[in-house]
Amino acid sequence: xxxxxxxxxxxxxxxxxxLMEMRNITLKFGGVTAISDxxxxxxxxxxxxxxxxxxxGKSSMLNIISGFYTPTIGEVWYKGAKRxxxxxxxxxxxxxxxxxxxxxxxxxxxxxxxVMTGRLTHMHAGILSQAIWWGKARDEEIANREKVERVIxxxxxxxxxxxxxxxxxxxxxxxxxxxxxxxxxxSILLLDEPMAGMNVEEKEDxxxxxxxxxxxxxxxxxxxxxxxxxxxxxxxxxxxxDYGKKIGDGTPEEVRNNQDVIDAYLGxxx
Amino acid sequence: xxxxxxxxxxxxxxxxxxxxxxxxxxxxxxxxxxxAWVVFPMTASEFTFQTLLxxxxxxxxxxxxxxxxxxxxGQLSLGTxxxxxxxxxxxxxxxxxxxxxNPIVAILLSGVFSAGIGVAxxxxxLRIKGFYLAIATLAAQFFLVWLFExxxxxxxxxxxxxxxxxxxxxxxxxVAGPQASSIVQYYVVLFIVSLLTMLCINLTRGNLGRTWKxxxxxxxxxxxxxxxxxxxxxxxxxxxxxxxxxxGALFVFMWRGAAEPNLxxxxxxxxxxxxxxxxxxxxxxxxxxxxxxxxxLPVVLxxxxxxxxxxxxxxxxxxxxxxxxxxxxxFFLIVEPHGLAQLWRLIREKLIxxxxxx
Numbered sequence: 001x002x003x004x005x006x007x008x009x010x011x012x013x014x015x016x017x018x019l020m021e022m023r024n025i026t027l028k029f030g031g032v033t034a035i036s037d038x039x040x041x042x043x044x045x046x047x048x049x050x051x052x053x054x055x056x057g058k059s060s061m062l063n064i065i066s067g068f069y070t071p072t073i074g075e076v077w078y079k080g081a082k083r084x085x086x087x088x089x090x091x092x093x094x095x096x097x098x099x100x101x102x103x104x105x106x107x108x109x110x111x112x113x114x115v116m117t118g119r120l121t122h123m124h125a126g127i128l129s130q131a132i133w134w135g136k137a138r139d140e141e142i143a144n145r146e147k148v149e150r151v152i153x154x155x156x157x158x159x160x161x162x163x164x165x166x167x168x169x170x171x172x173x174x175x176x177x178x179x180x181x182x183x184x185x186x187s188i189l190l191l192d193e194p195m196a197g198m199n200v201e202e203k204e205d206x207x208x209x210x211x212x213x214x215x216x217x218x219x220x221x222x223x224x225x226x227x228x229x230x231x232x233x234x235x236x237x238x239x240x241x242d243y244g245k246k247i248g249d250g251t252p253e254e255v256r257n258n259q260d261v262i263d264a265y266l267g268x269x270x
Numbered sequence: 271x272x273x274x275x276x277x278x279x280x281x282x283x284x285x286x287x288x289x290x291x292x293x294x295x296x297x298x299x300x301x302x303x304x305x306a307w308v309v310f311p312m313t314a315s316e317f318t319f320q321t322l323l324x325x326x327x328x329x330x331x332x333x334x335x336x337x338x339x340x341x342x343x344g345q346l347s348l349g350t351x352x353x354x355x356x357x358x359x360x361x362x363x364x365x366x367x368x369x370x371x372n373p374i375v376a377i378l379l380s381g382v383f384s385a386g387i388g389v390a391x392x393x394x395x396l397r398i399k400g401f402y403l404a405i406a407t408l409a410a411q412f413f414l415v416w417l418f419e420x421x422x423x424x425x426x427x428x429x430x431x432x433x434x435x436x437x438x439x440x441x442x443x444x445v446a447g448p449q450a451s452s453i454v455q456y457y458v459v460l461f462i463v464s465l466l467t468m469l470c471i472n473l474t475r476g477n478l479g480r481t482w483k484x485x486x487x488x489x490x491x492x493x494x495x496x497x498x499x500x501x502x503x504x505x506x507x508x509x510x511x512x513x514x515x516x517x518g519a520l521f522v523f524m525w526r527g528a529a530e531p532n533l534x535x536x537x538x539x540x541x542x543x544x545x546x547x548x549x550x551x552x553x554x555x556x557x558x559x560x561x562x563x564x565x566x567l568p569v570v571l572x573x574x575x576x577x578x579x580x581x582x583x584x585x586x587x588x589x590x591x592x593x594x595x596x597x598x599x600x601f602f603l604i605v606e607p608h609g610l611a612q613l614w615r616l617i618r619e620k621l622i623x624x625x626x627x628x
Binding site: 066067068087088089092093097098100104105106107108109113116117118120121123125127130131132133137138140141142145146149180181184 | 283284287472473480481483486487488490491492494495496497499505552
């Protein structure tokens with residue numbers, strides 16, 4: 001598959017060229033090698049899953065993509081250019097948004113304010129304008145509120161928009177976190193275990209939202225998930241990691257029949 | 271009943287984002303403003319101005335400054351008094367170097383100096399958090415007070431080592447110094463405090479406020495959604511120190527009339543921190559409630575025995591006072607650890623849905 005060429009998924013969606021590419025990524029913490037020499041790409045419009053047993057280095061990989069870790073060796077290519085080492089907030093401003101494995105919402109703020117923080121990178125009014133709540137600051141506040149309301153509508157959290165986040169149950173918090181990431185209108189959305197700790201209904205809801213986001217906004221999604229059923233249903237292509245190495249990469253069917261993957265998950269007799 | 275919100279519909283986001291989306295809140299604020307601008311000054315005695323009205327306003331402003339930093343941006347600071355001192359000394363130097371300067375402009379400008387110093391002492395916050403940062407700001411507290419004492423240029427080489435507020439005129443009336451009348455000073459303080467409170471309300475509900483709160487609640491997540499933590503923390507230090515500096519200038523110029531370096535020692539820092547904590551961190555109104563409790567209550571308690579005709583000597587009253595205020599502080603913190611403002615918020619929430627429990 002060439003970088004610029006896309007492919008058509010099993011359900012008939014057209015996937016574009018390469019949006020983000022990891023080239024020979026190695027990550028070491030002192031003497032421990034968390035990730036060794038992994039390469040894969042994420043294409044425009046696809047849902048890409050990263051799976052693997054516990055401690056395989058999936059979250060570390062996500063942290064590299066979002067700029068929280070800098071790889072020891074290797075390059076991250078984004079939108080056709082090599083990404084220089086940068087701070088996480090700079091990466092976020094380039095259109096990479098994410099959610100967290102352990103919910104990382106701003107507990108002291110309302111749902112609305114939390115989602116509004118997702119728009120921070122789109123707001124540029126100066127401090128004086130904000131202090132007098134006039135001119136650019138007020139206009140921005142209203143324009144961005146409209147965008148945020150669209151996301152709130154989309155994720156069906158209208159009724160809790162003014163509730164402090166600390167009072168919400170777990171499943172809703174996960175949804176608010178997704179809303180905050182979506183509000184940034186990212187080019188690529190990273191989801192770190194979006195279904196962890198959810199019951200079946202909540203998982204169904206979340207899966208529907210992920211598919212809808214991808215479908216309606218065309219957002220590229222990279223996700224880590226342990227629920228194999230969900231992963232196989234949702235994703236277009238899957239990367240499988242084990243002990244920091246890539247052991248499989250391809251469509252869910254290809255991965256499912258890959259002997260290394262089966263060994264990693266089921267174990268092999270020694 | 272009083273707080274019925276049914277029937278108040280919003281048809282635009284602008285209306286929903288208005289300062290008082292609920293009509294009753296605006297009404298309540300209107301009453302408070304009328305009290306503060308008209309009723310109090312018309313009825314207050316010299317004693318009331320000097321022991322209650324003016325100090326409560328000034329302490330509220332200082333606590334508001336600290337609250338921006340600690341309550342909104344989550345950066346603990348124990349150097350408030352020193353930053354007040356910077357404001358006071360800066361104002362004194364400006365007034366003595368340029369006596370023609372408008373006193374209100376001088377007071378508002380003096381905050382700029384403390385903002386600069388605040389940012390400089392805020393730099394450690396980029397690396398350290400919580401109690402460790404509080405200790406780092408203690409360095410500012412001790413260093414600056416030492417500087418006020420040793421750098422004679424700051425107090426114009428006075429033999430006493432103190433700064434004395436000269437008579438300052440504005441539009442033909444004295445606003446500061448021994449000749450100024452209390453009511454004029456009260457209005458100057460009220461004007462500046464109202465103005466800065468207004469600006470702070472806007473800042474904290476807007477984009478900058480959300481940036482600060484995000485930094486406070488979870489800094490790692492904040493950075494990963496695109497917040498430059500350095501900028502967020504340092505603007506909090508700047509805005510906070512500005513307000514604290516202005517409060518310091520008011521403290522000396524509109525109330526004390528003179529100041530020695532040790533006036534800005536650590537007990538004052540603690541006092542303002544208590545006001546902010548008891549009033550409620552992360553709230554604007556809390557600062558006023560806290561100041562009323564910490565500054566106002568002792569004064570009222572002092573007067574109470576005499577007013578009721580109970581024969582107790584003043585030393586005993588003083589001791590009782592400390593005990594009562596102390597236990598009240600403990601009581602309020604047990605009832606509502608998030609401060610008086612949160613207590614009011616809960617009452618308001620209950621009132622809105624009254625008479626139904628949910």
